[in-house]
Amino acid sequence: MSREGKLLVLINPQAGPGKAYLIFRKQVVPVLSETGAVYDVIITQHSNHAYELVQNLALDQYRAIAVVAGDGLLYEVFNGLGRRDDWEEALSIPVCIIPGGSGNGLARSLAYWRNEPVENGSNGVALNSALNLARGTPYPMDLVMIHTSSGQRIFSFLSFGLGILSDIDIESERLRILGESRFTLWAFARIAALRKYNVTVSFKRAAHAVSPPERFYPATRPAYNRSQTLQEETFSTPPQFPGKRASVPAASDLLPPCSQRERQQHRQLNHSLSYDDHQTRGDSHNSMDSDVSDSSISLGPYPSPDRVVETEMNPQGTSLSHKKTAVSSHKTCLKSNETLKDKNVEEENCDTGNSADGKICGSTDDALSKTNNMNCNSSSLPTTNATTPDGLSTNNVNNKTDSGDASTCMRNTSDSKEGLSDTDVNDARQEPKYEDARSTMPVSSRRKKTSTRKGDYSHMPQFQDGNSSDCEKDDAAVDENQRNEQQCGYNKLSQPVPDDWEVIKDEFIMVFASHQSHISSSVFFAPNATPDDGCMWLMILQGSMTRANVAKFLMSMDSGTHCTVPGAMMIPVTGVRIEPHDPTGLMTVDGETIPFGAIEANIMPSHARIMVR
């Protein structure tokens, strides 16, 4: 794959502890600069910003989309892409996750799979992810298409289901202030008031399914020889693990291809890295750790001017013309020292995100006259510039007095030799495209409670059920979608499950599946999962499980040994239908609440592409 194309970087300034923007500046920018990558940056301004943006984005101008956030923003990206007419192709644009949220399940899964260091926590993973973005190659990753009884079609890259894990995740939101310990606290509460769900769960076992569950976790993880060149690390031969993993056939041997995309081409990755990622990784960890926690930071160099492509983006995300760069962040703001001539930057964390009080997070200066405050769709806003200590680049700081549904586009451009890069503000007010759907769809309980921070996904792709088909629409694009689904063997909720599916109707404490090894940094849910293994790892906790075993199960999830707890059953599947019979409850996809009801999930083997080294 060409490394010459532009990257699109999406940053959620509100993700996790609110350090996504700092992570970008401290860990990603230096790596991108060193590799001469050209990139555009968009800082999301509100829930569903990314979801809306990627639906109209001119994808061919980008070689990859990077997300500096938690898993929630990537969920928006995939589902926005899945909403497009060219959804099948769009979903295969290479994506890169740089962990900046509280969950970071995908980033952790990839780090585990590639045996990358995680000792430094999310900072270490972030640095590796930055290297993936700058120097990586797209690798096939499974997606899961979920149809809901309310007519939604959702794309999942991580996990879904109902039961104790979803309950703890969502219900403990109210204790968010406690950080990660909210999960432990709520877990105890949930164990005390153990909830059982009446569910019919139907599934199609993956051809490489092996039971019992003891087989599903590796006793030890073999050393992954990092001294190998990446050329030698042929991705067509996934890392071998003891136990079942070694005998797992390639997904392509098991499952029908979903598209014309050439999986083989993806697998034969052509790595020719001269970049010393070992050195970079080793050198950078400590400094990054401390850096990110600093409120005052120095800015890394930007790409040299001859590698910079300056463009503007309209609200739909299509390229307009040559202009300048803007930075806007709810939480992290730049403050330039007096004038741009000083070439010094002080970066500070602003307490308030959206400057509702009109506080300008970056100071203005002469250079304002040089900036072009482009109005993507609406208001002009105060704009400031900042420059790096070495004067290599400047960025506008766009203070938003109304961040409601405005979008700010930051272009990374630089004019380093001048000590001043042209920057621009693209400020858009985007009307929610799916307002109608949003207003007619049920709003999840979680989103109601956290509406200022979280997105309501209940409005996401709607394919209102006619009779037998979920996806009836008049236009040709939808016909095409339906045809693709049929080709892939996707099942519809309105139809009975195929004869070769197994059906269990019972009481369960949990029915939950993951298609990645980790569903968060510390939950090692499916130890044998790899990004393209062509299956979902369905975990069922039987209703007969004792409280002690449930506690044991939850407590051993960080090590992956939970799979052997009595009452727990893990089954690799290619399709699963979950039909709850209780009137209420919580159901999640990739950590986001969806309307409670029946869902059917089918694997889309290797449909997405993820940047890895």
Ligand SMILES: Nc1ncnc2c1ncn2[C@@H]1O[C@H](COP(=O)(O)OP(=O)(O)OP(=O)(O)O)[C@@H](O)[C@H]1O
């Ligand atoms: N500027 C913003 N302000 C508020 N919410 C936003 C903004 N940008 C994105 N979001 C929403 O924040 C949600 C959470 O984002 P993300 O997953 O990146 O962070 P997180 O802290 O890891 O989330 P989680 O609480 O799910 O772990 C996303 O679903 C997205 O809709």
